Amino acid sequence: MDKAILKNRGLRILKQDPWICIVSFICSAVSNFNKISQNINNISEHLGEKIIFNDETFYTFPKPEVVAETSIKLLREFGLGFRSKYVLDLAVRLTDQLFNLEKLKTFNYLESRSLLESLYGIGSKIADCVLLYSLNKTESFPIDRWVARALRDGYCLEMKNSYNYASEWARNNWKENAGYAQQYLFQYQKEVNNEKT
DNA sequence: ACCCAGGAATTGT
DNA sequence: ACAATTCATGGG
Numbered sequence: 001m002d003k004a005i006l007k008n009r010g011l012r013i014l015k016q017d018p019w020i021c022i023v024s025f026i027c028s029a030v031s032n033f034n035k036i037s038q039n040i041n042n043i044s045e046h047l048g049e050k051i052i053f054n055d056e057t058f059y060t061f062p063k064p065e066v067v068a069e070t071s072i073k074l075l076r077e078f079g080l081g082f083r084s085k086y087v088l089d090l091a092v093r094l095t096d097q098l099f100n101l102e103k104l105k106t107f108n109y110l111e112s113r114s115l116l117e118s119l120y121g122i123g124s125k126i127a128d129c130v131l132l133y134s135l136n137k138t139e140s141f142p143i144d145r146w147v148a149r150a151l152r153d154g155y156c157l158e159m160k161n162s163y164n165y166a167s168e169w170a171r172n173n174w175k176e177n178a179g180y181a182q183q184y185l186f187q188y189q190k191e192v193n194n195e196k197t
Numbered sequence: 198a199c200c201c202a203g204g205a206a207t208t209g210t
Numbered sequence: 211a212c213a214a215t216t217c218a219t220g221g222g
Contacts, residue, residue: 029204035220036203082218086205123205144203162212163204186203 001154001181004188011183014133018101019094020061021134022116025126026086035079042078043067067091086121093119101135109137124163132179141170141178146193150185 016024020040027039040061047062047070068091075084093099099119104112112135116127128142143151143166151157157166174181 025203028202030202030218031204032202032221079220081220082205121205125204129203142203145201146203164212190203 001184004150004154004184007191008184008187011180011187013138013179013183015136016134017061018104018130018134019064022090022101022122022126022130023061023067023087025129025133026083026090026121027080028129029083029121029126031083039079043075046074046078064091064094068095083121086119089120104131104135109139112137113140124167128167132182138179139171139174139176141167141174141182143167143170143182144186146189147182147186150189153189154185 014021023043024036024040027036031039041059044059044061047066048059049062051058051060067087070088070091072084072088075087080087090099094101099115104115107115109131113124113127113131116122116130117124122130125142125144128140131137132140132142141147143163148166151166151170157169170181171178
């Protein structure tokens with residue numbers, strides 16, 4: 001952690017809109033950055049509203065109600081693949097008010113995570129991302145491949161398949177700043193990897 | 198053809 | 211309840 005902070009001191013944590021955030025991270029499953037942004041751009045360009053600002057064209061991200069009226073087939077054309085069914089299911093739930101993302105901000109970390117994980121296609125990692133990047137839960141510690149490697153190399157923490165053990169360890173160790181710790185470890189590990197290739 | 202990418206659901210113990 | 215297996219997909 002010392003090395004990680006020295007390299008990138010000043011990292012901040014996004015405070016995204018929960019709906020955009022959760023769709024983005026559903027798209028992130030077994031994917032990569034370029035593809036994820038393509039997915040989000042495709043959804044916006046085809047379903048969002050056009051905005052012209054300084055002669056530049058932008059598109060808003062569509063509300064859940066709009067996405068709920070589409071189809072798995074269309075979302076697949078946007079490149080979401082097997083994640084399409086998860087996004088459509090979520091959009092319908094939000095539209096029918098069977099689930100309220102904003103309300104999760106009022107619950108504590110464990111309650112909020114448990115509710116997120118009840119959604120189709122949302123497991124521990126994506127739930128932690130949504131909690132950290134859009135629901136103000138700074139103790140959340142999302143563990144992806146890179147963070148797992150950082151924990152292994154820097155802290156001899158072999159998590160293997162035990163996501164819960166490692167994430168609880170991180171929350172106990174860094175408390176309400178575990179999210180910031182994750183940011184530093186992730187960024188550091190990515191840079192280590194880039195130097196190797 | 199092979200490998201990887203910001204995992205989750207399902208199926209065993 | 212955990213742990214192992216299957217699912218799933220476009221890009222490099």
